[in-house]
Amino acid sequence: MASSFLSFSLLFISLCSADGFRYYMVFRCDFNSTELNDIEYILSLYYNKVEYARFSSSVGEYVGYTEYGLKQAKYWNNDPSELSRRRAEKERWCKDNIDAFSSGVLTQSAKPYVRLQSVTPSAGKHQSMLVCSVFDFFPKLIKVSWFRDGQEVTSDVTSTDELADGDWYYQIHSHLEYTPRSGEKISCVVEHASLKEPLVTDWDPSMPESERNKIAIGASGLILGLILSLAGFIYYKTKARGRILVPSN
Template identity: 75%
Template sequence: MASSFLSFSLLFIAASTADGFWHYAVNRCDFNSTELNDITYIQSYFYNKLELLRFDSRVGRYVGYTEFGVKNAERLNKGPEVVQRRNDKERYCVHNIQIWYQLALASSVEPYVVMSSTTPPAGKHPAMLVCSVFDFYPKQIRVSWHRDGQEVSSDVTSTDELADGDWFYQVHSHLEYTPRSGEKISCVVEHASLKEPLVTDWDPSMPESERNKIAIGASGLILGLILSLAGFIYYRRKARGQKPVYTNPSMPESERNKIAIGASGLILGLILSLAGFIYYRRKARVEPYVVMSSTTPPAGKHPAMLVCSVFDFYPKQIRVSWHRDGQEVSSDVTSTDELADGDWFYQVHSHLEYTPRSGEKISCVVEHASLKEPLVTDWDPSMPESERNKIAIGASGLILGLILSLAGFIYYRRKARGRILVPTN
């Protein structure tokens, strides 16, 4: 594998002039390993940058490119020169390539790989992975994506090899994709310094660097609370209940300094607590929950409308889509923006106008950074449990009302039947 991306040319140029014009020959050995089959010997003749004829070991004879070159190629192919050129591949190239190839391998530096996820630009996929390859030498490298063992060629973009300015290079490859449950996505790097491809699998769980950031934020929050509490206790102890007798009625400077230190600790603790809380919230991820319901659509071409409401998720970026019998639906779909709840969480609502069909399956699919795989909620056309509960409560209230009404009527009749009215006049 090391030989796959190591390609060099050994150049030897002989030149002469004639009345101000240049005539020169170039002997070149192209190779990507020390194997004889991977070596090509080429001898070219030029006149003022115009190539006249060439011997290529892969062809085994001279080929002319101008009228003058064609005539000389015919002449050389009939003489001993062509036999000598055929032997030059071993005589001339193999010895030098052994030296240069080992030198190149000794100078190569292995890359290291960092994989991350990011929000893709507006496109047809909700997720993007980035494979960043750093600190490799020489420059030639190949980065590819594999999904469940198969190389992916579509929706892949890569930068050129970027020079760091210290002889090393870096390159970044991007893959836009739609996550699937249980899949395996890998970034494969091939380079001259590697005996075999370097394969890095994507782990959708939170990377260690992100966990460290959250731990730092939480630590700052806890430290801030501790300092706040310590400062408050210190301040209260020094400021409460002390009535020392001094010749000067004003508080001495040492006491003022102690109270100032306590107040400073309180303020610093509050600042650290707030900073830690904000940092933690920015790095935390909270899974959404989904509620599906049906409603009456506005005047349109469909008689029914479904609503997919997604609540309490963080961060803000999310994708909600509709699927009908396994196929994504793009028409007759409207969605709100991500609406802030005011407590760091968000909600969004997506609407699908449709004409019901017997036996169909309609699903709301939610994709979010907190989810390892899309959250799929299927629509159940039967009455939801909340509606059944409401009807049960209403029916229970009706029955209870009838019972109470009947009991009141009987009680009234019994009291009114045995009474004898005595007129006042």
């Protein structure tokens, strides 16, 4: 399986304020590998939530975004010691932190879990559709495939991209449209860096537990209703027999 392409940022924030106005700097390290050439150091300077100047190691100097920022960028760019110090920050700040981050976090992996279910296709030439949903895996790269009676199925298969959950984990959903055959075996197969061998989930065409529960609850309600109705009828008949008729004058 090919290695995944990673892109992350490390943030370092410095804040100070005076008389209600806030000035802050954000140090950011963008990288897609631990190689120094694949790392970009970015320093952004803000005043009252507006970025007025930025230094980027890929540009090599300051860039101003406001009138004040343009003046400051020109001033800093004319100072060789300031530029030399900022250009060295990529290795001093980013490299060490990225090496530690990569060894402590990016080398870890999380195993996926799979949910296989049947849905009704909205359109198409087939009668049925299966959805293989894979959740909570890391890193991003994953392979989801379908097998029918031991043979891989490549037609009538659609999949989403790997969707980020926002918490470092990912999910993906693969759809298979098919026409059911008696006695067939359909499987969803997941291959991922966290797995020593492919994770195989077989489709069980029997009624899902949730559907069985719905039927059981409905049947219980029906039986209870019949029992209450019968009890009411017996009570009514018993009371009717026990009445004493008094003749009128």
